[in-house]
Each structure stands twice: as C-alpha cells, then as structure tokens.
Amino acid sequence: MSEALPHPFDAAVALTPAADGRLLGRTHPDYANMVGPFGGVTAAALLQAVLQHPDRLGDPLSLTVNYAGPVADGEFEITARPARTNRTNQHWILELVQDGTVATTATAVFGTRRETWSDTETAMPQVPAPEDVPASDFPEFIRWAHNYEMRFVEGPIPQDDDDKTPDSTSTLWMREARPRPLDHLGLTSLCDAFYPRVFLRQARYMAAGTVSLTIYFHADAAELQSHPDGYVLGSARAHRFTRGYFDQTAHLWSRTGTLLATTHQWVYFKD
Template sequence: MTHSFDDALALTVAEAAEGRVRYAGVTPQAYQNMIGPFGGVSAALLAQGMMRSARDGLKLVSITTDFMTGMKDGPYSLSTICHRAGRSTEFWAANIQQSDASSPALRATAVFGERRETVEWTEGEMPDAPPPEACEAFVPPRPWAEHIAIRPCLNADIFNATSTRNALWVRFTDARPLDDVALVCLADTPTPRVFFIVHGFTVLSTISMTVYLHASDADLAEAGSDWVMIEANAGRGGGGFYDQHARIWSRSGKLLATTQQMVWYKAEKA
C-alpha cells in the first residue's frame, strides 16, 4: 500500500521527447485545501514532474512555484521543458493545465545539479524549543491536515503574538521517509504571518513560493520519518502583500532547506 502523499503525486507519462515530457494526472482529493489542493502538495507535484524529467543523477537544488489559480477536481496535464542542460546543471520549467481553462493553474521553474564534496557551513542555529512530544497538536480544519501533523513550539498563540516569528514541528501523520518532494511540501506548512499581526484570521493566498534544498542524502536518511522544525518570520507586509522567510531543521539540528513566500492578503487597515 502506497503512502497518501505518493498517491497524490502519481503521474503517468502521456508524451515524451528530448527535453520535454507531458504527464497526465488527477487532482488529489486527500490533500484538499480551501480552493484546490494544499499549496505544498501542488508545488511537490510540479517538483515530482521535473525530477522525473531531469537527467538521472542530478538533484533538485531549488524550485519556485507560482500559484495562479486553484486546481479544479478532475484530470490535468503537467508539462515539463528543459531550457538548458549543462554538464552539471539543468534548468527546467513546468506547468499544470486543465482542459477547461484558458491558462495554467500553476507554473514552476527548477534548477537541478550534481552534489559533490565541498567546504560546508551553516549560519545560525536551530531555535531552542520544546521537543514535539511536549507540544500540543494544531489541526487546521482542512482535509490536508489529516495527513500532515503540526505541533507549534514557539510563539504559538496568534491572538497574543508580539511578532511574526514562530516555530513548529511537522511530519507526515503516517510515517514516510523524508525526501526532496516532502521538503517542498512541508515548506508550506507555517501558519500565515498576517495572523500574528491581526491576531486572528483573514483571507489570503500564497502567490509564489521558492524552496532551496540543502539536505544531502545522508541528512535525509538521518531525519527519516521523524519530526522536522520550521521556523518562520515575515520581513514586511503592506499594500496587500507580505513576505515569509523560513528554515527547515532536522531534530538533530541540520539545516535541510530554506524557503521564501510572497502572500496576498485582504486584512484592511484599521
């Protein structure tokens, strides 16, 4: 029996040529959000398509996903194209199109590269926070939250927050080993930053998300299916948009990924 996340990323090759692949799929129901699938799953779906299209041996280094509209229930086409292939890097683009739409629902660009032995460093440290076992669960009232467990561990109360910086532990509810597509998905789990400002809920939508992947195969193997911590904050909000910056840490303190978002929101000035 396959994991629900892998079921959500299922793709069938419909057409293939050098530097181009078109896949067919069906909108995943298990990870539904307010409008269409949860953004993290949608980004992971585009990542999956480009990872399958890229040359063997290359690793996903970064992916930027633009959420132009929500996916509707039913079949879709995921098309990928390689814009440049070098000796150690490839640059891919992808989009998801549905037959009754005049434009793609989502689009993404990704960079793939060869990982090799080089000097390493990490700036900053994982926040000092209670372990996941000591934190209470938070379950958003959306179908996707049945499959991704969330336990806030720093600045968890949006109604009394003094800043947008907080942290939470996340993992798949049913154990699944961490990999690159899982990191892309989990990067979208932090509580929206504007909630910490208005001390409540408001209408919003992520319009673009970039994930930079740092984890080696050894880092991923060490993390396994354990909890990872995501710390997040906003730089500035105004004019209907705000940014979000986040870092994903393994329980042992390895920096696995960094991520940024731009979010549209509707909270009006008092």
C-alpha cells in the same frame, strides 16, 4: 490483497506519462485546501515531474513555484522542459495546465554536488523535544493539515480570544501523521505548511494565499535518507506587510540540527 495502499501523499503526487511528454496528475481529496489543493502538494507534484523525467540530471537545488490561478479538483497536466543542461546542473521550466489554462508555473534547478568546505551558520533554535510539545488540532475544513502532526513551540494558530501580536514568528515541529520517509517531495510540501503570517499578526483568519514560493534544498537525497526520524523543526516569519502582500522566510531543520531547506514566499492577503 495483502499489499499496503500507497501513502496518500505519494498518491497525491503520482504522475502518469501521456503524449508529447506531458504528465497527468489528479488532485487528491486528502490534500484539499479551502480553494483547490494545498499549495505544498502542487509544488511537490511539479518537482515530481522533474524527478521522474528521463533526462533529469542530479538532485533538486532550487525550486520556484508561482500560483497563477486556482487548481480545480480533478485532473491536471504538467509540462516539464529542460531549458538548458550543463555538465553539473540543469534548468527546468514547468507549467501545470487544466483545460488549456495555466494554473501554475515553475522553474527548477537540479544538479550534482561535490565535497567542499561546509558550515551551517544558522543554528536550530533551542526548543523542547517534540514529545514535550502538544499537537495542535486543525479545523476540519483545512483538510490537508490533517496529514501532518504539528506541534507549535511558538506562534500557534490564533484562537478567537487571542490578542494581536507584534511578531509573526511561528516555530513548530512537523511530521507526517502517517509515517513516510523524508525525501525532497515531502520536504517541498512541508516548506508550504506554515499558515499565513498575517493570521498571527492580526489574530484572525482572512483571505490569504501564496503567490510565489521558492525553496533552496540544502540537503541532498542521502542526507534526507539519513534523517533520524520524521520530525522537522520549522520556523517562519514575515518581514513586511504592505498593500495586500507580505513576504515569508522559513528554515527547516532535522531533529539533529541539520538545516534541510530555506524557503521564501510572497503572499497575498485581503483584510
């Protein structure tokens, strides 16, 4: 056997067509989180369901994933329904189901793009090169994070003796620990790779989880393919924490300063 094994991320988002247009997937042990799989890989599996659908039109424009309940280790099925197809875009409704129970819902907008006036208004922060920033270690129990190299420029994961901070911003270089060309699936996963902002503000771990995740894909497939190396700079912050929830906004840039995606979350926490 001389063939290389697939990248574990590709294995984690692989879907097999089944009856009635359903797609079957399976959680991958490398992408386990504290409860169920890492949300970024679940979001990528939902995007995958559209990407490999025979009726798909164009590239991903936006994706919203609602984490309705835990995904158990093992098989899941995804239904992907084009609610409406227009000339240049297409609207999808998706559900991820286990044993007849909905675990995740999603909507996605796909479409074609054409040349227009363009401008990036939000410049990449001025930060050291990834080679000049040390890589972080993650606890063994956060299994999925070991698939990524993360180099924090600011706002690293709090340590036992850290003080509370007034600013929830984390900025870090990220890339696949095992190289994989950047595509919309990998970018989707990176959009959910920021640890919960409340950990940074409170300088400790607590129960927290994404409730709803939205991604706007500024980069099309060609722009991602021309991505110069695996490194993506991500910067995430919250705006308000109140009564068990907070929001998060993040931007992801290529090393050359292309804004690849803006992404937003609504997050549950229990202090």
